[in-house]
Amino acid sequence: MYKQTLYLCLAMEQIKAIKADNQEIFSLVYEEYHRQIYGFIMQRTKSDYIAEEVTQLTFIKFWKQRDILSEQLTIAVQLFGMARQVMIDLLRKEATRFKYEGASAVTPFTDSLVDAIESKDLLRLMEQDIQNMPKMRRLVFELSRKQGLSHKEIANLFSISPKTVEQHIGKALLQLKQHLYSVML
Template sequence: MEDIRAIKEDDQRAFHQVYDRYHQQIHGFILQRTKSEYVAEEVTQLTFIKLWKQREILNERLGIDIQLYGMARQVMIDVLRKEATRFKYEGEYAETPFTDSLVDAIESKDLLQIMEQDIQNMPKMRRLVFELSRKQGLSHKEIATMFSITPKAVEYHIGKALLQLKQHLYSVML
């Protein structure tokens, strides 16, 4: 949190410390997903440029690592989409691994992991109600009967669960 505050105050030394601490990790994170050294290097550099350019809006309540990985993920998706478009217009589309389906798969897998972790961290009743509704397809009335609560209480738990997921996903997407 101190790193974030210092970076927000234009402290280049703090920025360089964060860069030194996370450069290899971000590079490995991207390389593992894309299997491309070029993309990994490009995305890593663009991620740190984005960190510096967006320093004023960093969230001091979230760890710098969480924000960096979120930025890296978003930059990676942007770079892969640009590469896919470039290859498509140059007539090399069939030869490139950077297709929309790869981007979509990475995006979906990352989002599902984030959502699943968020669901596991919910209060027990909220998690149970949400999973019964969304994963098992039970109606509000069926869930209410199972737990001896009202259908309105079921709606409340599901609403709170969705709000929690939406808020966290929004913060990750920044």
């Protein structure tokens, strides 16, 4: 009981300090709750992109609304409440955007907002994996898949055989496939 009372007093002092524009206390609160908010959102959305966005927007909202923070509620209660509301607002906004952009903006394999968000995360992971490939493999892969050049055209560009181009692309695809398979597990 004593610990709980002490914790509440400390939380109330932190809220008073934040309301008085104390950025140091705000930074401490950010450090203490950042991972927790991120995990809370990640657990519900399964999206790294949304978890990052919501976490940042939550702390921005918390700072902007510091004048109206309640001294009767803990920081955790207020932060998680804001995070939940920010998540709902962001999901609604994204749903509306997809609705008005139409099917052309959504890839064929996405049939819901969550699938679209997961696809964005997957594409970002793939792009990171492509950037981590050996230089020649990456160049050949990007010329083939992003620029649409034929194996023969790429071979002429680098003075290599079309078979070597084929091997680079095969290794690149295998690397992507293995990485994506490990991520999906």
